[in-house]
Amino acid sequence: MYTLQTYEKKGSLQLIKTIKKRNFATQFMSQTEQEFKNIIAHCKEYGFVFPSSEIYDGLSAVYDYGQTGVALKNNLKSYWWKSMVQLHENVVGIDSSIFMHPKTWKASGHIDGFNDPMIDNKDSKKRYRADVLIEEFIGKIEAKINKEVTKAAKRFGDTFDKEQFLATNPRALDNQKKIADINARMKAGLDGDLALLKTLIEDLEIACPVSGSKNWTDVKQFNLMYSTQMNATSGEGDDALYLRPETAQGIFVNYLNVQKTGRMKIPFGIAQIGKAFRNEIVARQFIIRMKEFEQMELQFFVRPGTEMEVFNYWKKNRLDWHKNLGINPEKYRYHDHVKLAHYANAAVDIEYKYPFGFKEVEGIHSRTDFDLKAHQEHSGKKLQYFDPELNESYVPYVVETSIGVDRLFLLVMSEALQQETLESGDSRVVLRLNPAIAPYKLAVLPLLKKDGLPEKAREIYNDLKFDFECYYEEKDAIGKRYRRQDAIGTPYCITIDHDSLEDNQVTIRDRDTMEQKRVPISALSTLLHEKTDMSGLLKRLG
Numbered sequence: 135m136y137t138l139q140t141y142e143k144k145g146s147l148q149l150i151k152t153i154k155k156r157n158f159a160t161q162f163m164s165q166t167e168q169e170f171k172n173i174i175a176h177c178k179e180y181g182f183v184f185p186s187s188e189i190y191d192g193l194s195a196v197y198d199y200g201q202t203g204v205a206l207k208n209n210l211k212s213y214w215w216k217s218m219v220q221l222h223e224n225v226v227g228i229d230s231s232i233f234m235h236p237k238t239w240k241a242s243g244h245i246d247g248f249n250d251p252m253i254d255n256k257d258s259k260k261r262y263r264a265d266v267l268i269e270e271f272i273g274k275i276e277a278k279i280n281k282e283v284t285k286a287a288k289r290f291g292d293t294f295d296k297e298q299f300l301a302t303n304p305r306a307l308d309n310q311k312k313i314a315d316i317n318a319r320m321k322a323g324l325d326g327d328l329a330l331l332k333t334l335i336e337d338l339e340i341a342c343p344v345s346g347s348k349n350w351t352d353v354k355q356f357n358l359m360y361s362t363q364m365n366a367t368s369g370e371g372d373d374a375l376y377l378r379p380e381t382a383q384g385i386f387v388n389y390l391n392v393q394k395t396g397r398m399k400i401p402f403g404i405a406q407i408g409k410a411f412r413n414e415i416v417a418r419q420f421i422i423r424m425k426e427f428e429q430m431e432l433q434f435f436v437r438p439g440t441e442m443e444v445f446n447y448w449k450k451n452r453l454d455w456h457k458n459l460g461i462n463p464e465k466y467r468y469h470d471h472v473k474l475a476h477y478a479n480a481a482v483d484i485e486y487k488y489p490f491g492f493k494e495v496e497g498i499h500s501r502t503d504f505d506l507k508a509h510q511e512h513s514g515k516k517l518q519y520f521d522p523e524l525n526e527s528y529v530p531y532v533v534e535t536s537i538g539v540d541r542l543f544l545l546v547m548s549e550a551l552q553q554e555t556l557e558s559g560d561s562r563v564v565l566r567l568n569p570a571i572a573p574y575k576l577a578v579l580p581l582l583k584k585d586g587l588p589e590k591a592r593e594i595y596n597d598l599k600f601d602f603e604c605y606y607e608e609k610d611a612i613g614k615r616y617r618r619q620d621a622i623g624t625p626y627c628i629t630i631d632h633d634s635l636e637d638n639q640v641t642i643r644d645r646d647t648m649e650q651k652r653v654p655i656s657a658l659s660t661l662l663h664e665k666t667d668m669s670g671l672l673k674r675l676g
């Protein structure tokens with residue numbers, strides 16, 4: 135059977151093409167797989183995301199962003215950066231290197247502990263993360279509970295009380311108990327006894343998605359860091375050099391540099407956007423799990439003892455930030471970690487309901503003083519902060535927020551991409567992106583390619599391009615051009631017709647409502663600033 139995993143094997147898009155050719159796609163795909171497949175295909179067709187080195191058949195779990203993709207990605211990064219650095223007077227940014235001294239990773243615990251519990255299927259020879267297989271199994275039980283809830287909600291109508299149903303319905307209770315039992319067993323396995331994970335997988339009768347067999351190897355730990363060499367002259371650089379698996383450590387080792395030179399007073403934060411690399415064994419779910427990806431991280435340094443208050447502040451702040459983009463709030467949930475990482479005393483994930491189910495998009499972790507103390511020990515340098523209010527020195531505690539740009543990108547695409555049937559019976563594909571993050575804010579379109587209309591249109595384009603990302607196009611019928619702009623999420627199209635030459639007015643078309651109205655050319659700039667500026671989005675955050 136062709137599943138998502140199958141067409142991730144080579145680089146999704148390549149295989150989707152093959153599936154399409156054989157006309158298998160619709161035959162074998164569930165509705166959600168179909169929806170996901172549509173998003174991947176749209177990303178390819180409209181220049182958002184391409185498989186890496188596609189002419190060589192792609193590289194598993196590595197992707198490139200195209201012309202529209204990079205614009206959307208940059209706008210998402212800008213929304214994050216501005217809301218963190220510009221809106222918080224006690225947060226500043228840095229850009230640290232991907233390579234760091236090898237001791238960094240010893241201190242951080244990554245050399246000894248950045249492992250995933252992996253299990254191989256002996257028949258397909260595919261390798262999986264044991265905890266992910268179990269979590270997917272839990273996801274199926276959750277789906278059963280949700281189905282019962284939907285059925286009951288229909289039966290009872292307005293009088294339906296979801297919480298009461300979950301607390302009393304025998305089947306729902308039974309399924310909730312199953313989930314709790316599985317979670318408890320998984321935690322015991324993750325806490326150290328890997329044999330328990332294998333037994334759990336066998337007891338749950340989990341089959342390999344590719345071969346369908348239950349013929350599993352033992353579970354083994356596998357380190358996720360990529361190592362390389364410094365190319366040092368003899369005597370130097372005997373230690374392996376690693377590509378950073380997270381951006382956080384670059385912030386920790388620079389924390390005192392920033393604190394001193396920026397005259398920062400605790401509590402304060404350091405933000406960073408950058409690439410991270412993980413040797414993820416199973417290439418799955420498009421840009422959700424990549425070997426090279428981008429993170430946006432904030433490390434917030436606080437007085438010991440205040441970390442839970444700060445953790446709760448960021449937990450709420452981050453979810454509000456997501457919702458402010460206009461994303462359906464019901465598609466989010468918090469997920470408390472079953473097993474806390476070695477450095478954390480509290481951790482929560484923000485999960486989004488992607489077409490294939492709920493998945494972490496962001497993590498908020500209270501990292502205690504673990505990292506700074508470890509770097510202090512391994513470097514032999516004091517990393518204490520002198521608190522003038524308390525008149526004492528201490529190693530600060532840290533609360534982190536960490537979001538993957540690529541998972542955010544897919545979230546935004548999943549939410550925005552819609553297929554609509556119009557009153558006329560026609561259908562259109564529209565990408566309802568918040569205007570502030572759309573790749574282009576407007577398209578300038580002369581109605582015809584003659585009679586002085588292109589010249590007038592160019593005049594407008596050349597005037598507006600200094601303030602807005604503009605798209606200019608004069609090829610094809612106007613209806614076709616509108617559809618193309620809808621598909622890449624351009625919120626406004628401006629059409630220049632013969633009347634424009636006389637009255638200096640143009641038609642502005644709204645992507646979402648498709649309403650068209652005449653406006654003076656002189657009013658365009660103010661109108662577009664009002665509707666598309668990032669500052670509008672930021673102001674709503676307060």
Ligand code: ATP
Binds near residue numbers: 380423
């Ligand atoms: P997962 O459990 O899904 O592997 P994680 O808990 O290891 O994720 P973190 O180490 O907390 O992830 O990293 C912070 C964020 O970085 C995640 O919330 C996610 O958005 C992003 N991220 C992590 N790994 C990847 C990856 N391989 N590809 C794309 N994004 C990733």
